[in-house]
Amino acid sequence: MPVNATTSFQAAVDRKPASPRVSARISHDAAPGRIRFKHPGLIGRKRLARAVDAALRNCRGVRTTRADAATGSVLVEFDPPAGPAALARIIDAAAAGEEPAPLAGESAALALSSAASGDQHAAERHWHAMTAGGAAELLGAGLSRGMTDEQAAERLLAFGPNELPRAKPRSAVAIFAQQLVSLPVLLLAGSAVLSLTTGGVVDALVIAAVVVLNGGIATATEHQAERTILGLSDYAPEPVPVLREGVRRHIHPAELVRGDILLVERGMLIPADARLIESSELSVNESALTGEALPVQKNAQFVLPADTLLPERCNMLFRGTAVTGGCALALVTETGSSTELGRVQSLLNAVRPPETPMQRQLDDVERELILLNGLICAVVFGVGVYHRHGLVAMLRNAISLIVAAIPEGLPAVATTTLALGVQNMRKRDVLVRRLDAVETLGAVEVIGLDKTGTLTENRMAAAAIHTAGLLLRLEGDRLLHGDREADGPTAAVARRLFEVAVLCNESSVRPGPDGPLIEGTATETALIEAALAFGVDAVSLRFSAPVLENAPRSEGRKRMSTLHSVEEGRRLLCVKGEPSEVLALCSAQHTAEGVQPLDEASRANILRANERMAGQALRVLGLALCEKDADPRDECDLEWLGLIGLVNPIRPSVQPALRRLARAGVRCVMITGDQSATARAIARQLDLANGGELRVLEAGQITDLSADTLAALAGQAQVFARVSPVDKLNIVKALQTGGRVVGMTGDGVNDGPALRAAHISIAMGGDGTDVAREVADMVLASNDLNGVIEAVRLGRATYANIRKVLRYLISTSVSETLAMLGAALIDGGVAMTSTQLLWLNIAGEPLPALALGLEEPESSVMDQPPHDARAPILSMGDFRHLIREGVMIGSTTLAAYALAGGTRNLPRASTITFHGITYGQLLHAIRCRSEAPGLYGKLVHSQNHKLNGALLLSAVAQVAAQLSPATRRALNLAPLGGRDILTIAGIVLGGGLANSIFDYAVHIRSASAARRLSLGKPS
Structure with missing residues (x-):
C-alpha cells in the first residue's frame, strides 16, 4: 500500500x-x-x-x-x-x-509543458523576456555541453519530431461532392428533374451518367493536381550543427529537441525557435515569417519586455528564417508545431491551392460566356415554343444547350494543365514550388543573373598575386615574375600572404588520408589550396594560431577579420576583403626589404595592380595583418601584405545560352558583388551588350539615386557591380518599374532578398544554400544556364497549351450553339436532342482538351517575345478568331442539317448533325495543336500520343454509340446509309478546310503587313 x-x-x-x-x-x-x-x-x-x-x-x-x-x-x-x-x-x-x-518557476514550466503537449489554452511563452541562463534552467539544459543523447531521445519520444504537420489533400469524395454544386451541374439536375416529370426516364439516366462521368473526370484530374501542388515544397533539409555532450555534431532537423544548443552559421536555415546565447554580427532574413525583406540584426545580450512584438524580438531566432551574416549559439526553445511558424500554419484548417491570376481571368471568361450563351439559349427556347415544339422539351433542350455550350471546366482545366506542366518540369530536373510560377515564366522579360555559380563555374583557383610591389603568376607551387621565379625575400612576403589567407578563412581544414580535407565556399577553399601548393601547412598553422574572436563580412562591411593567439602570448589580427577597403585601413606594408611606411605612391601602385587584375576577370582580395591585441571590428594601422586574384572560369554553355535568351526577347543583366573592372571584363567576354555599348553601374553610383532615376538607369545597364544584398533588392525593384516581369537567379545567402522580391526566383544548382532554395520559386538541379532556358521554354509551352485548350473548348462550344440557334431560326427545329448535347460533353470535349494540355513545346516557342503578363490570356482578337472557327464548324453542320431535311426528317437530320459536329470537333482538336496554319503537318507529324489516343477513344465511342441498339435508342439516333456517312464526312472536312483557308489568308496578310512595315512603307 x-x-x-x-x-x-x-x-x-x-x-x-x-x-x-x-x-x-x-x-x-x-x-x-x-x-x-x-x-x-x-x-x-x-x-x-x-x-x-x-x-x-x-x-x-x-x-x-x-x-x-x-x-x-x-x-x-x-x-x-x-x-x-x-x-x-x-x-x-x-x-x-x-x-x-x-x-x-513551476508555473512557467506548467505552461511550457501544456504548450508542448498541444494544449490550445497554454500560457504565452515569453522566451525573449528571459535571460539565456533562465531559459536553459527552465528547459533543464546545459549551456556548456548541450544535451546528452539519452535526454534527446527521451524528449524526442515525449514531444515528437521537429516537423510541421503536413497538410493532407482533400479526399476524392470531398472533391467529387464539390463538383456537384457548380452552376452547370445544377442546370443539368434541373433538366433531369424535368425529364423525369415528363416521362423521359432515359434522358434523366443519361443526364445522371453525364454528371457522374464529368464529376469523375474532374475529380481525378483535380485530385492529382492538388497532390502535385502539395508536393511542390518537398525538399531534403540539410543536417544542422548542434552541441551534444560537448561535441559538435550534425543531425537531421527533425531530431532537434527543446534544450539543444544550435551552432548558428551564415547561410543556415533556422530549423526551430531558439533563444540566443551568444551572437557575433548576426543578421537574419525573417521575410518568411514577418514579410520584411531586409535582414534584421540580432543580439543575445538583450532581455526584452514580455509584450515585445515578434518582429522586434532581436534575441530570438525563428524557424524558417535564414541567417544572412555572422554566427551565434542558440538554445532551442520550441520545435515542430509549437514554433511561431507552426502556430501560423495551425491556423489553416484545410489547405486549398491558391487561385492563380490565370484562373481569375478564366473565371471572367466563363461568366461572359454564360451571359452570351444564356441569351442565345433563350432565343432557341423562344423560337421552339413559338413553333410549338413543347414547353418542357424546349426547356430541357435549352438547359442542355447552355451546359454543352459553356466550357464549365475552364479554371479546372487550367489548373490541371499547370499541374501537368509542373510535373513535366520535375522530370527535367526543374523543381517548381508555386503553381502560378509557371504562368510567370512565360512572361519573363528581364533576368538578373548572379555571376558566381551561374555565369561562371562554381569553383575558383588562385591565378595571381601582387605583393612586395610585384605582380606574380601562380603555376602550381611556382611563383613567377615573367619567366623567372620570385626571389627569396619576395617569396617570404608571399608566404606570409598565404598564411594570413589560411587564418582569415571560414573553411574547415582537417587531416585526411591523401592530404588536408577542406570544406567551405569556393573562394575560401581556393585560398587554402593555393597556400597548400605553396608549401604552407594549413592544419599545423591553424592549430598553432587558434581563433580568439572574429568579425565576419556583413552588410556595409566588405571584409573579414580574425584575432589569433600566437606563441609567447602575442596576438595577430588578420584581415581579408575588398582591396580598397582593406587598403584604407593600412599604414604600413610588407616589402622585400621589410615593413615600411605605406606612402601615396605605393597606394597608387597597389590600386593600379588591383584594376589590372580585375580587368583580367579575376576576383581580387586584399590581405593585411597587425601584430597586436586589437578589436577585429575596429581595425586600424594594419600592415598591407598584397592582393590575391582568383579566377572563376566562365561556363562553356553560357554564351550560347545568353544568345538564345536574347533571341527569345529576354534581356539578361549581370548582378555581382565583384569590382566593376572584373564585372566589365566578364561582361565583355559574354557580350552582354549584344554588340552595343556596355553600361556598368556600381553600387556607389546608385546608393543616393531616387527610385525613378534608378529605374531609368536600370533599364539601360547590363552590369551592376560591387552590390550588397540590399543593392540587389533595390535593383530588382527598379527593373520591375514599368510593369516588367523580372526573374532573378542566385545560389547564396546574399541573393535571398532579391530572390524574394523578384516575380520569379530561380535557385541554381545543388550546391546552393538552404536560404536560396527555400526562398526561390524554382530550384534547378544544376548551375547550368541552360536550366534557366529550359524552365522558360517549359513555362511558355505550358501557357501556350492552356491557350490551345481554350481555343478548342470555346470554338467547339460556339459551333454547338450556332447549330442549335441556326436550326431554330431556319425551321424552328431542334438540331440535336438534349441527350445528344450531353453526349458531346463525354465524347467530344474532355479527353482531347486534357490531352492538348500535354502538347510538347513548339520549336518556335523560344523565337518569340514573352507574352504580356498584364494582358488577358485571350484578347478580343483571339475571341474573334475562336468565334470564326466555331462558326465554320457550325455552319457546315447547319448546312448538312438543312440538306438532310430539317424538321421534315428530323431523326435523320439530327443524327447527321450529331455525328458531323462530334467528328468535326475531334478534327479541330488536331488543328488546335498549333497556331500555325495548315492541318496536314499537325496530323501527320503529331508526337502527342496522348492526344492521338484521346481522339481515337472518342471516335470509337461515337461509332459504338451508333452501332449499339441501347445507346441508339437513348440518343434518338436514326440508322445511317452510305449517303449519310458521306454527308458526315463532308461536314468534317468542310469545316476543317474552311478554317485552314482562313488561317492561310490571315497568315499571308500578316506576313505581307510585316514585310511592308520592315521596308518603311505604310501598311
Whole structure:
C-alpha cells in the first residue's frame, strides 16, 4: 500500500530527534537528469526514507526516486522544472518533517509543458523576456555541453519530431461532392428533374451518367493536381550543427529537441525557435515569417519586455528564417508545431491551392460566356415554343444547350494543365514550388543573373598575386615574375600572404588520408589550396594560431577579420576583403626589404595592380595583418601584405545560352558583388551588350539615386557591380518599374532578398544554400544556364497549351450553339436532342482538351517575345478568331442539317448533325495543336500520343454509340446509309478546310503587313 505523504511527514516529525539540522549533499551528478544525494539523517530510518520518496514523487518533473535508509543515499531521475537545488530542498524538508515549498518557476514550466503537449489554452511563452541562463534552467539544459543523447531521445519520444504537420489533400469524395454544386451541374439536375416529370426516364439516366462521368473526370484530374501542388515544397533539409555532450555534431532537423544548443552559421536555415546565447554580427532574413525583406540584426545580450512584438524580438531566432551574416549559439526553445511558424500554419484548417491570376481571368471568361450563351439559349427556347415544339422539351433542350455550350471546366482545366506542366518540369530536373510560377515564366522579360555559380563555374583557383610591389603568376607551387621565379625575400612576403589567407578563412581544414580535407565556399577553399601548393601547412598553422574572436563580412562591411593567439602570448589580427577597403585601413606594408611606411605612391601602385587584375576577370582580395591585441571590428594601422586574384572560369554553355535568351526577347543583366573592372571584363567576354555599348553601374553610383532615376538607369545597364544584398533588392525593384516581369537567379545567402522580391526566383544548382532554395520559386538541379532556358521554354509551352485548350473548348462550344440557334431560326427545329448535347460533353470535349494540355513545346516557342503578363490570356482578337472557327464548324453542320431535311426528317437530320459536329470537333482538336496554319503537318507529324489516343477513344465511342441498339435508342439516333456517312464526312472536312483557308489568308496578310512595315512603307 503506498505511503501517504501527509502521514509520512507526521511520522517523521514524531521520530525527529532534537539535534542540529543536517542537509542533503550531492554525491554524484555526472549524468544529466540523474543525480544522487547523501543525507546522514536518513541512515537507519526507513520510515523517514519512505517519506522522502513520497515527497519527491509529488514533485513535478521527477520520474523515479529511491531513498535508501541503509546508506542514507537518495537517487533521483528528473526532467525540468526539477533541478538539483530544488530536489535538495525537498529532501531536507521531508527529512525534517516539513512540507516542501513549490518549485521555483513551476508555473512557467506548467505552461511550457501544456504548450508542448498541444494544449490550445497554454500560457504565452515569453522566451525573449528571459535571460539565456533562465531559459536553459527552465528547459533543464546545459549551456556548456548541450544535451546528452539519452535526454534527446527521451524528449524526442515525449514531444515528437521537429516537423510541421503536413497538410493532407482533400479526399476524392470531398472533391467529387464539390463538383456537384457548380452552376452547370445544377442546370443539368434541373433538366433531369424535368425529364423525369415528363416521362423521359432515359434522358434523366443519361443526364445522371453525364454528371457522374464529368464529376469523375474532374475529380481525378483535380485530385492529382492538388497532390502535385502539395508536393511542390518537398525538399531534403540539410543536417544542422548542434552541441551534444560537448561535441559538435550534425543531425537531421527533425531530431532537434527543446534544450539543444544550435551552432548558428551564415547561410543556415533556422530549423526551430531558439533563444540566443551568444551572437557575433548576426543578421537574419525573417521575410518568411514577418514579410520584411531586409535582414534584421540580432543580439543575445538583450532581455526584452514580455509584450515585445515578434518582429522586434532581436534575441530570438525563428524557424524558417535564414541567417544572412555572422554566427551565434542558440538554445532551442520550441520545435515542430509549437514554433511561431507552426502556430501560423495551425491556423489553416484545410489547405486549398491558391487561385492563380490565370484562373481569375478564366473565371471572367466563363461568366461572359454564360451571359452570351444564356441569351442565345433563350432565343432557341423562344423560337421552339413559338413553333410549338413543347414547353418542357424546349426547356430541357435549352438547359442542355447552355451546359454543352459553356466550357464549365475552364479554371479546372487550367489548373490541371499547370499541374501537368509542373510535373513535366520535375522530370527535367526543374523543381517548381508555386503553381502560378509557371504562368510567370512565360512572361519573363528581364533576368538578373548572379555571376558566381551561374555565369561562371562554381569553383575558383588562385591565378595571381601582387605583393612586395610585384605582380606574380601562380603555376602550381611556382611563383613567377615573367619567366623567372620570385626571389627569396619576395617569396617570404608571399608566404606570409598565404598564411594570413589560411587564418582569415571560414573553411574547415582537417587531416585526411591523401592530404588536408577542406570544406567551405569556393573562394575560401581556393585560398587554402593555393597556400597548400605553396608549401604552407594549413592544419599545423591553424592549430598553432587558434581563433580568439572574429568579425565576419556583413552588410556595409566588405571584409573579414580574425584575432589569433600566437606563441609567447602575442596576438595577430588578420584581415581579408575588398582591396580598397582593406587598403584604407593600412599604414604600413610588407616589402622585400621589410615593413615600411605605406606612402601615396605605393597606394597608387597597389590600386593600379588591383584594376589590372580585375580587368583580367579575376576576383581580387586584399590581405593585411597587425601584430597586436586589437578589436577585429575596429581595425586600424594594419600592415598591407598584397592582393590575391582568383579566377572563376566562365561556363562553356553560357554564351550560347545568353544568345538564345536574347533571341527569345529576354534581356539578361549581370548582378555581382565583384569590382566593376572584373564585372566589365566578364561582361565583355559574354557580350552582354549584344554588340552595343556596355553600361556598368556600381553600387556607389546608385546608393543616393531616387527610385525613378534608378529605374531609368536600370533599364539601360547590363552590369551592376560591387552590390550588397540590399543593392540587389533595390535593383530588382527598379527593373520591375514599368510593369516588367523580372526573374532573378542566385545560389547564396546574399541573393535571398532579391530572390524574394523578384516575380520569379530561380535557385541554381545543388550546391546552393538552404536560404536560396527555400526562398526561390524554382530550384534547378544544376548551375547550368541552360536550366534557366529550359524552365522558360517549359513555362511558355505550358501557357501556350492552356491557350490551345481554350481555343478548342470555346470554338467547339460556339459551333454547338450556332447549330442549335441556326436550326431554330431556319425551321424552328431542334438540331440535336438534349441527350445528344450531353453526349458531346463525354465524347467530344474532355479527353482531347486534357490531352492538348500535354502538347510538347513548339520549336518556335523560344523565337518569340514573352507574352504580356498584364494582358488577358485571350484578347478580343483571339475571341474573334475562336468565334470564326466555331462558326465554320457550325455552319457546315447547319448546312448538312438543312440538306438532310430539317424538321421534315428530323431523326435523320439530327443524327447527321450529331455525328458531323462530334467528328468535326475531334478534327479541330488536331488543328488546335498549333497556331500555325495548315492541318496536314499537325496530323501527320503529331508526337502527342496522348492526344492521338484521346481522339481515337472518342471516335470509337461515337461509332459504338451508333452501332449499339441501347445507346441508339437513348440518343434518338436514326440508322445511317452510305449517303449519310458521306454527308458526315463532308461536314468534317468542310469545316476543317474552311478554317485552314482562313488561317492561310490571315497568315499571308500578316506576313505581307510585316514585310511592308520592315521596308518603311505604310501598311
